[in-house]
Amino acid sequence: DAGVIQSPRHEVTEMGQEVTLRCKPISGHDYLFWYRQTMMRGLELLIYFNNNVPIDDSGMPEDRFSAKMPNASFSTLKIQPSEPRDSAVYFCASKEGSQPQHFGDGTRLSIL
């Protein structure tokens, strides 16, 4: 199995631009999670889906952030407009039922 696949691995863009991060979960996994990691705050849950349905988005910082999961094999996290304080590493993870989560390699986002 290829594991959780995230793209891009690195993204550098100017503030105000739209940023789209992508995630392909492991086939058969019914949960998908988006996390953000910063030096100051560590790892934080942004949103998670169960069977493609958003269950809890209380971790999404503000309306500039949105996430979708149109099907079981794809999810996006979008930031529009982006700000320098959004710079972080964004991780996607998936799991099956009560099994451990599997993490992608992350997307390192820098907003200039």
Add this chain to the structure above:
Amino acid sequence: KNEVEQSPQNLTAQEGEFITINCSYSVGISALHWLQQHPGGGIVSLFMLSSGKKKHGRLIATINIQEKHSSLHITASHPRDSAVYICALHMNRDDKIIFGKGTRLHILP
């Protein structure tokens, strides 16, 4: 008060030493997860446990539900064990996870 606390925050030790990293929490959990994050940034799941003890190679994880405490031990530590070790709580009330701030471990050759 934080729901999960890890100690120590940073640990430097010599190769071969026995390492203990601690995680204390104050909420009801269904399971506790130990994660390893190497300098390259990738996160690897080491253990998920809800009671007792688990062992994998030189790594041992224990949890005491009554005391709300878990430990991760590394025997015969090696420089390749240098990483950040993160304790994560699977909450009773939902599917969410709360992460500790991590313990940065550096093993000197």
